[in-house]
Amino acid sequence: MSGGRRGGSLPPQVERYARLLARRTQAMRSTAMRDLMSITERPEVISLAGGLPDTASFPPRVFAEIFESIASEACARALQYGPTEGLAETKRCIREVMSAEGMRVDPQDVIVTTGGQQVIDLVARALVDPGDVVIAEGPTYPGAIPAFCSYEAEIVQISVDDEGLRVDELAEQLEQLRALGKRVKLLYTVPTFQNPAGVTLATGRRRRILELAREYGFLILEDNPYGLLRYEGEPTTPLFALDGGEQVIYLGTFSKILAPGIRLGWVVAPTPVREKINIGKQAADLCTSTLSQLMVHAYFERQRWRSYVELVSTIYRRRRDTLLNALAEHLPPEATWTVPRGGLFVWVTLPDYIDTTDLLARALRENVAFVPGEQAFVDGRGKSSMRLNFSGCDEQQIREGVRRIGEVVEEQIALYGTLTGQPRHGARSGRRESTAKEPGREGAGSEPGRVVPMRRRAPGHR
């Protein structure tokens, strides 16, 4: 321990350093997901908080074979620096992944990045001046917020309903922002199996957003980590494919179709923007791990990637169904939630008087974790919602986790009833059938800016 380091926590010393911090750090807050990691790493905690894929399903034998082949064929290269934009063979794997979702791309137009997160950072670095507007879904991926805040963007969030971002509200906002003289540089969206809402942007809306992008002169960052993790229904065409890559910057990642621990993602962008992203990447970390890039290449050479995506999709579909059944069983009638057709997340909305950040503190005492909805907004909305993940826990844990959440929610509702003297809207009458359709129950979707939860449906049905 270096002398004096711990002393850094004393107020005068904090003050000394505070003077030196950049203005942007005032807006950069830690995301709850990240802060929770140390708690949720404890084995007794059931975490429905993170977006963790099930890496235990990856065969250790395949892992060993991949690195055995790198050791014998490319050891020195795997340990060496690579070009900033990425290795040619890794880009060919990326072309293959994009092709599986109906996109055509020239490997030359791809930059391999240190995970998908880095793409958000580098795109913001290339485009955003302080005060520029970035439009995002409300709720949005919580991890995107600190990236945009790093460049002092003003984030404007547009409501989401069961067909994704509301384009009517978007058009209104764009008009208002124009009237205010604000520069809108970027619209950030996770259009397919959205994080955190689980909803998918309808194709008609996709076309409308592209029209608006051309009309108002902004770019779209399409973040598509989950597109291949579809559990039912027909594929939706990515914005990038609809647009041909003129207004759309595409973000892909191996995190959900292979593994996040290798930190490998990519970006495809129009040439003038891509050149700036490339320089930004030099500044950020010189180049992406050659080890990880060659691992992906060796893995793809074995032709296993599609069957692994099928394997995890099967696992996640079952887990999603288990989660939806458990929600129907354990959450009170006041709760509503979305029913995703793919991806990793369900968005649950509780009565307005429940603050899910407070609820989380209570839930953690019961050894269960989720992401409070507030984390997905910059403006205080989402306080009575939560994001639940279903990819990272097994079915028994999901059931038990939701049971515990149900208990703390019931407790809060009962407490509210006692404090206000109001009877609850509908008491739970025993265990409901988890497969019962309850089409009449919808959330408070008319509240401006509030996510409209989709109708509660039986899992497996749409």
Next chain:
Amino acid sequence: MSGGRRGGSLPPQVERYARLLARRTQAMRSTAMRDLMSITERPEVISLAGGLPDTASFPPRVFAEIFESIASEACARALQYGPTEGLAETKRCIREVMSAEGMRVDPQDVIVTTGGQQVIDLVARALVDPGDVVIAEGPTYPGAIPAFCSYEAEIVQISVDDEGLRVDELAEQLEQLRALGKRVKLLYTVPTFQNPAGVTLATGRRRRILELAREYGFLILEDNPYGLLRYEGEPTTPLFALDGGEQVIYLGTFSKILAPGIRLGWVVAPTPVREKINIGKQAADLCTSTLSQLMVHAYFERQRWRSYVELVSTIYRRRRDTLLNALAEHLPPEATWTVPRGGLFVWVTLPDYIDTTDLLARALRENVAFVPGEQAFVDGRGKSSMRLNFSGCDEQQIREGVRRIGEVVEEQIALYGTLTGQPRHGARSGRRESTAKEPGREGAGSEPGRVVPMRRRAPGHR
């Protein structure tokens, strides 16, 4: 190929995107080293340009064993997200490395990063507002410049002589900057075996810089990738150890003592700054590759790391001697250069009328590459200097590379003589003895802001 993408290179479309680019991108330029990578990857090119370690000396068998053990013991974990600040076991390896250079650190004070480059980026993100001053050596590590420019820092460079950064000039500059009302937030330095000059900051100067940091209230970013690659002489105490970590942020990396392809570095910083770095890292890439972190841990468990550092040090010492001998043999008497006691680089200075950026174009036609000195400055200095690396090529390549550089330099000198009608200062009379001492030959060190090259000495002697 998506329709319209190639069209992005048409002027009206470039204009369309140019409107959307952030102001900072105007100052962000690509480093020559990175741009050169595609050329220098061609097998016929001898590149003395990059800072590439000799990864071919790493035994593939050890590589295979490491990943075999990860496969059997920690496969799912290696593929999973990790905490933003890094894995505990990796931090223990970092403590061991720092201890080998006489530094004590609590693993809790460490953040594991995506290479050392990311530390520069994250420290700048945490500290630098547009217009803030970052002081750096002149010449400085070329890769640091785009990182500071990403945050619109004003970079002020202080001359370097054979004892490192000139503290007298630093004190003067600080006084002038204070008088101008400029905020100096950070001094960035590579004090030991500096990149690119190869010089080491004297201990007395280290103490003086720490005094100045306290007096003027700025922090120091000590970038120490090469400290353990010492080929002669006694170790110098790192600034971090002298200071106890109050004013000094420490940057370490596994790139030179193990491998850059795994992108693994770290930062130790005072708590209030470290917290902001951690949030910045969440925004930048969520967490560092778990795969790489567990690789380092498995490698350290085998106790091989110190013997590998000894092995590469032995290789690099020989290559340095080969480079210095070749310079004495092939460069004309007008050239001077530094004699590093460790690290990877020699800084060569040619007559003022030679522009090394132009020379590089000529050298590339002879299939040899170096970094033009201009890349290590923000203000146009360094035009007649170049950085030569001696770690990435074998001895035969180094000799041949320098021979080719010598030829193009001779050509330029002869051309200059013809054009100006001036006889050259001293004609080369046959091959010089590479071990001859020539103590009287010094560079134009009195030129303000110019690097003072050290006396040309015989390799192996100090």
